[in-house]
Amino acid sequence: MPKKRGADIVIDVLLEEGVDTVFGLPGGAIMEVYDALFDAPLRNILARHEQAAAHMADGYARATGKVGVVMATSGPGATNLVTGLATAYMDSIPMVAITGQVPTHYIGTDAFQEADVVGITRPITKHNFLVTDIKDLALILREAFYLARTGRPGPVLVDIPKDITQQEYDYKMPTLKDVEDALPGYKPHYEGNPVQIKKAAELIRRAKRPVLYVGGGVILGEASNELRELAELTQIPVTTTNMGKGSFDENHPLALHMLGMHGTYYANMAVYHSDLLIAVGARFDDRVTGKIDEFAPEAKIIHIDIDPASISKNITVDVPIVGDVKNVLQKLLKELKKKPVEWEDARKSWLKQIQKWKEKHPLTYQKSDKIIKPQYVIEEIYNITKGDAIISAGVGQHQMWAAMFYRYNFPRQFLNSGGLGTMGYGFPASLGAKIGKPDKTVFAIEGDGSFVMNMQDLITAVQYRLPVKVAIINNEFLGMVRQWQQLFYDSRYSSVCLAVQPDFVKLAEAMGAVGLRATKPKEVREVLKKAMEINDRPVVMDFVVDREENVLPMVPAGKSYREMIVSPKQKSEAETMYLVG
Amino acid sequence: MVEEIKAIKVRPQPKSETRKHIIVVRVQHNFGVLTRITSLFAGRGYNIESLTVGKTHEPNVARITIVVEGNERVVEQIIKQLRRLIETLRVRDITDIPHIERELVLIKVHAGEDKARDEIMRLVNIFRAKVVDVSVDTYTIEITGDTEKIEAFIKLLKPFGLKDIARTGVLALTRESAKEGLQDNKVE
Numbered sequence: 070m071p072k073k074r075g076a077d078i079v080i081d082v083l084l085e086e087g088v089d090t091v092f093g094l095p096g097g098a099i100m101e102v103y104d105a106l107f108d109a110p111l112r113n114i115l116a117r118h119e120q121a122a123a124h125m126a127d128g129y130a131r132a133t134g135k136v137g138v139v140m141a142t143s144g145p146g147a148t149n150l151v152t153g154l155a156t157a158y159m160d161s162i163p164m165v166a167i168t169g170q171v172p173t174h175y176i177g178t179d180a181f182q183e184a185d186v187v188g189i190t191r192p193i194t195k196h197n198f199l200v201t202d203i204k205d206l207a208l209i210l211r212e213a214f215y216l217a218r219t220g221r222p223g224p225v226l227v228d229i230p231k232d233i234t235q236q237e238y239d240y241k242m243p244t245l246k247d248v249e250d251a252l253p254g255y256k257p258h259y260e261g262n263p264v265q266i267k268k269a270a271e272l273i274r275r276a277k278r279p280v281l282y283v284g285g286g287v288i289l290g291e292a293s294n295e296l297r298e299l300a301e302l303t304q305i306p307v308t309t310t311n312m313g314k315g316s317f318d319e320n321h322p323l324a325l326h327m328l329g330m331h332g333t334y335y336a337n338m339a340v341y342h343s344d345l346l347i348a349v350g351a352r353f354d355d356r357v358t359g360k361i362d363e364f365a366p367e368a369k370i371i372h373i374d375i376d377p378a379s380i381s382k383n384i385t386v387d388v389p390i391v392g393d394v395k396n397v398l399q400k401l402l403k404e405l406k407k408k409p410v411e412w413e414d415a416r417k418s419w420l421k422q423i424q425k426w427k428e429k430h431p432l433t434y435q436k437s438d439k440i441i442k443p444q445y446v447i448e449e450i451y452n453i454t455k456g457d458a459i460i461s462a463g464v465g466q467h468q469m470w471a472a473m474f475y476r477y478n479f480p481r482q483f484l485n486s487g488g489l490g491t492m493g494y495g496f497p498a499s500l501g502a503k504i505g506k507p508d509k510t511v512f513a514i515e516g517d518g519s520f521v522m523n524m525q526d527l528i529t530a531v532q533y534r535l536p537v538k539v540a541i542i543n544n545e546f547l548g549m550v551r552q553w554q555q556l557f558y559d560s561r562y563s564s565v566c567l568a569v570q571p572d573f574v575k576l577a578e579a580m581g582a583v584g585l586r587a588t589k590p591k592e593v594r595e596v597l598k599k600a601m602e603i604n605d606r607p608v609v610m611d612f613v614v615d616r617e618e619n620v621l622p623m624v625p626a627g628k629s630y631r632e633m634i635v636s637p638k639q640k641s642e643a644e645t646m647y648l649v650g
Numbered sequence: 651m652v653e654e655i656k657a658i659k660v661r662p663q664p665k666s667e668t669r670k671h672i673i674v675v676r677v678q679h680n681f682g683v684l685t686r687i688t689s690l691f692a693g694r695g696y697n698i699e700s701l702t703v704g705k706t707h708e709p710n711v712a713r714i715t716i717v718v719e720g721n722e723r724v725v726e727q728i729i730k731q732l733r734r735l736i737e738t739l740r741v742r743d744i745t746d747i748p749h750i751e752r753e754l755v756l757i758k759v760h761a762g763e764d765k766a767r768d769e770i771m772r773l774v775n776i777f778r779a780k781v782v783d784v785s786v787d788t789y790t791i792e793i794t795g796d797t798e799k800i801e802a803f804i805k806l807l808k809p810f811g812l813k814d815i816a817r818t819g820v821l822a823l824t825r826e827s828a829k830e831g832l833q834d835n836k837v838e
Contacts, residue, residue: 187682188685191685191686191689192689192693195736196736199682216736252736253678253739254677254678254735254736254737254738254739254740255736341655361661362660362661362663363658363659363660363661364661365661366659366660366661367659376734377730377733377734378727378730378731378733378734380730381723381726382727382730384661385663385664385723629658630655631655631658
């Protein structure tokens with residue numbers, strides 16, 4: 070084989086891994102790779118900020134299930150990736166980040182644009198590498214892809230000094246076996262212990278008040294069909310986390326929707342009263358459990374997860390099953406079918422009780438024909454897209470409304486930063502999603518605070534003619550912080566007022582996008598209709614909404630489900646505390 | 651609103667005592683692997699009492715012995731997080747498995763007067779330690795043993811005035827004679 074330049078080896082591996090799109094921004098240390106990209110059959114989406122590039126790669130990965138690739142130069146290019154990597158790491162999103170580094174002989178000399186990127190990103194990546202020898206380059210890159218997409222997925226970073234991208238080497242493409250041999254300690258459990266699966270089946274047969282508690286693992290593990298089969302067979306209601314949305318059709322009669330801090334009344338009541346909780350690809354996050362001592366106090370817990378470290382981390386479980394969720398659910402179904410039970414009879418009274426809870430406090434809000442309610446905007450987005458759009462959200466009140474008032478029915482439909490809670494995520498992620506799924510309508514539901522954190526990349530959307538629909542839920546506040554200040558800090562609105570902000574319509578127009586605005590409820594539908602007709606560039610919709618609307622229900626942080634605030638009338642701490650009979 | 655909930659119920663949480671654990675980790679000996687381990691401890695707020703690293707007979711495999719204090723729950727998390735590192739080959743908590751535990755310590759102690767010199771020599775003999783350097787007013791002593799023995803020896807030397815101490819940290823190997831105890835701490 071003829072010798073190849075390091076930069077060309079990088080491109081070769083990307084092609085070998087089936088990559089057709091990378092997201093990034095060039096700079097000094099990664100110029101050689103961008104030079105190789107120039108005539109490669111790969112496209113680079115030129116983001117205007119590396120953080121946005123990382124979120125684009127993340128959105129692309131979440132929407133397609135493929136590994137998202139982001140590239141940046143050394144120093145500030147790489148440090149700008151940090152938030153994007155941490156976001157992907159918390160939500161277990163498969164990503165590979167390739168960063169340029171100063172030449173090998175300059176490392177450690179405080180050279181221009183030098184930063185210890187491997188050191189900085191160590192705790193926020195599944196693994197990372199610094200390439201020190203061109204002989205290792207191809208193997209390391211292949212290891213990075215392998216690690217990113219197998220086991221519990223996550224972002225992997227490869228830092229390549231500039232001289233290595235410039236050297237030439239007579240290399241051979243490493244095989245999968247080479248990769249596995251290079252990682253002798255990396256052996257994800259896929260199978261699931263049969264004894265534990267048997268135990269789980271027995272608990273399910275005996276349970277009177279079971280609930281399935283489902284997280285993002287079901288989406289990552291492509292196990293939605295198995296989940297539906299299990300729920301329908303055993304007649305167990307399903308509640309999902311924010312990350313699990315889309316894994317189970319939310320219009321299904323067994324759907325309880327989201328649980329936890331902003332979970333539905335009926336989901337939280339069902340979990341609180343359950344005698345068996347089956348956690349599937351979820352990790353008992355504090356936003357889910359609230360006060361851990363009082364979380365599902367009477368339930369036995371079955372926990373299915375691919376990561377042993379997630380099990381019994383926050384809560385002690387009775388039947389842990391380490392394995393790939395799809396694989397484990399298939400085996401569990403097989404086991405359950407061996408000894409069938411009269412499931413419908415067994416669940417009758419439990420499902421009836423849940424129905425009562427659903428009727429008592431359905432997910433709702435106070436409607437208005439004078440002022441736009443943020444929830445109304447989400448409902449109208451749902452209606453106009455017929456529930457079929459991919460929705461990506463920023464972080465804050467609008468994110469929760471997008472989670473609550475859009476009904477998700479397929480996996481990879483709802484993209485948001487569940488773990489890290491990264492403001493500014495939604496819009497750039499929507500660009501990645503649109504690139505990965507060009508035939509889908511993609512909405513970015515953003516807050517006015519969240520959107521401005523990455524709005525510079527509107528120009529990227531215009532450049533690549535990405536017709537994403539950006540719906541800004543504009544309440545001129547950092548709304549979630551304001552809500553907490555109102556509820557827990559005596560309405561002292563410290564540094565949350567965003568009354569001074571750009572004219573989003575003009576801003577969109579200045580960028581070459583379309584800008585629309587609705588200030589009255591009757592204008593909402595019209596604006597959405599117009600937006601849906603535009604197919605050659607992004608649309609920014611400014612929905613001026615009720616400024617002090619709160620996200621409810623709400624379980625205050627660290628509190629028990631019994632302290633849930635259900636209606637907007639009970640605002641004070643005192644009222645909520647006396648909810649216990 | 652949540653009137654269906656009549657009485658406060660609490661999930662029973664298992665209790666366990668805090669004690670010293672010896673964790674043995676075998677890793678691929680790549681550069682940066684030690685940083686990964688120490689930053690894992692630092693980032694999650696676990697306290698390392700001692701940590702020793704060395705090559706093994708196998709190429710590119712290093713062995714790390716870590717002593718930590720914690721209850722079962724914390725130690726289980728530590729072990730799982732260590733296993734999660736890509737370069738980790740094997741992790742074992744050998745605290746409750748029969749094992750040999752040794753630490754090597756160099757101690758520089760004041761020994762100016764004859765009386766002190768005699769007394770220190772007696773202790774050195776009793777503890778089967780060794781004087782490895784002598785100056786006009788100090789002895790430097792080498793001692794190996796388990797933590798208990800070392801602590802006892804240091805305590806007895808303290809009144810003479812300690813000038814400096816260098817400790818390797820604990821090294822440990824399981825006893826081959828107790829092979830049936832050698833099971834990996836699996837989650838399941």
